[in-house]
Amino acid sequence: MRGLRALKNVDGTGVVMRFAPNPSGPLHLGHARAAYLNDYYVRQYGGRYVLRIEDTDPRRVEPENYELLLDDIKWLGINITETVFQSDRFDIYYDYGQKLLEIGGAYVCTCDSESFRELKNSKKTCPCRQQSIETNLDMWKRMLAGEFPEGTITVRIKTEIDHPDPAMRDFSIFRVVDHPHPKIDAKVYPMMNLSVVIDDHLLGVTHVIRGKDHIANTRRQQYIYDYLGWLPPEYHHYGRMSIGDVVLSTSAMKEGIKSGEYTGWDDIHLGTLKAIARRGIKPEAVRNSMIDIGVGQTDIKFSWENLFAENKAIVDPVSNRYFFVANPVKCVVEDAPSMTAKALLNPNDESKGFRELEFDGSLYVCKDDLKGFSMVRFKDLFNAEVVETGDEYSLKFCGNSLEDARKNKAPIIQWIPVRSNVRCTLLSPEGRIEGLCEEGVLSEEDNVVQFERVGFARIDSVKGKNVTAYYAHH
RNA sequence: GCUGAUAUAGUGUAGGGGCCAAUCAUGCCGGCCUUUCACGCCGGCGACUGGGGUUCAAAUCCCCAUAUCAGCACCA
The missing domain is CATH 3.90.800.10 (Glutamyl-tRNA Synthetase; Domain 3)
Incomplete structure (x- = not known):
């Protein structure tokens, strides 16, 4: 990942940066940008990173939000060295x-x-x-x-x-x-421009990175610095970042949760950090995306695509592989010998071992995977001829040569054993898919796994033999 | 209306007078690899908002236009 531009006015003792959210709700992707950009420079130069809770508007402060906020900070993994509450400093x-x-x-x-x-x-x-x-x-x-x-x-x-x-x-x-x-x-409550100047000065803040919506505030604050005979820190204002496909406004989120439209702050239709965590996105991926975006003053559109690519780079080497079959139908494979398939849990890391899938004459498969093919290969198992009669398919064993499969351009498709399987609901912001997955998924709660040929998903809950997973990305 | 900022491929980003017929990432297309997913590798696609000016030379500096954004709160 490429780094950010060097800061000016850095002395041997490093920098003092701050992240200054107000506790009106949980943190979202917009906050993550400020949090990570500032964090980057503290890591780069050393120094201190102040978390300042700006709770000077009693109408926008709710007690439970303090905790939500601290939770989110922890998830982000930023190097906060001290925390101050403005309400302690009146x-x-x-x-x-x-x-x-x-x-x-x-x-x-x-x-x-x-x-x-x-x-x-x-x-x-x-x-x-x-x-x-x-x-x-x-x-x-x-x-x-x-x-x-x-x-x-x-x-x-x-x-x-x-x-x-x-x-x-x-x-x-x-x-x-x-x-x-x-x-x-x-x-009597201080307005932001006053409390911010006093705190920045008293806490020794050297550099401020914040959105361009504060550019006028920076000029206003200069008056206060001048009256008090203080020197302001160095400022950088980044441009507006629009984030599509998710709800970000605190009021809209609150209403939606209240009305039951959203399940909570971590509903995957929201842009909160809790929601994207639930979707299997790792904080490091968010960090990399934000550093890549940088501190430019240009207004930008946040790219989910790029975030997903960052996340894949993190998650791909360590995620266990499993089969998932959407809308499964049970099929007999004629003339097929019973056998047990062995597949690596993670082909990148053989030490993680195998999973074993037992075949005893029939299996579950997704009809769409058979459609239009005269031959398919069941992954890690064998090849089968496909005969399509109307809406029905019949399957017949035809060897297990991978070479044959390639020669015949047979697609390699996933399947699920009839005897051991688990119901799996795969949820994404677009909707839900019902299917079956391997039994091994039962031990993957809270992990991100790869459903082969489907994509990466976070196993959200395991209840008995029912799994709920959230789709992350391909 | 006033004030301020910004404009490079679909998206993000580098480049701040000549090394730019423009970087990198992502995406898309094609191929390769492969004990089958994903990864990886190779090749391809794709951009300097427009118009003037300065200069031997402009993506880069200046002006104008256009577009977008922000601020003009007893919010942050």
């Missing part, structure tokens, strides 16, 4: 908020958001901006004391009200939220 934010007010870099604003927006859009200051520092500090004190209801007051950074970019004009850094927070008792 006193720090308040201190610096006060400082910004004291030095006149911020002011308390009681305009309602709509009228402020109108003023801002026409490059006009609001009356609150002219207040004295003393007034600001007094209102700040009353704000912290809980004297103002939600929506009536905010603290703004003084920028240039006539800045050509409307996004820069006097943005907000504190607000009042009247909603319980699962971890703390607070009324």
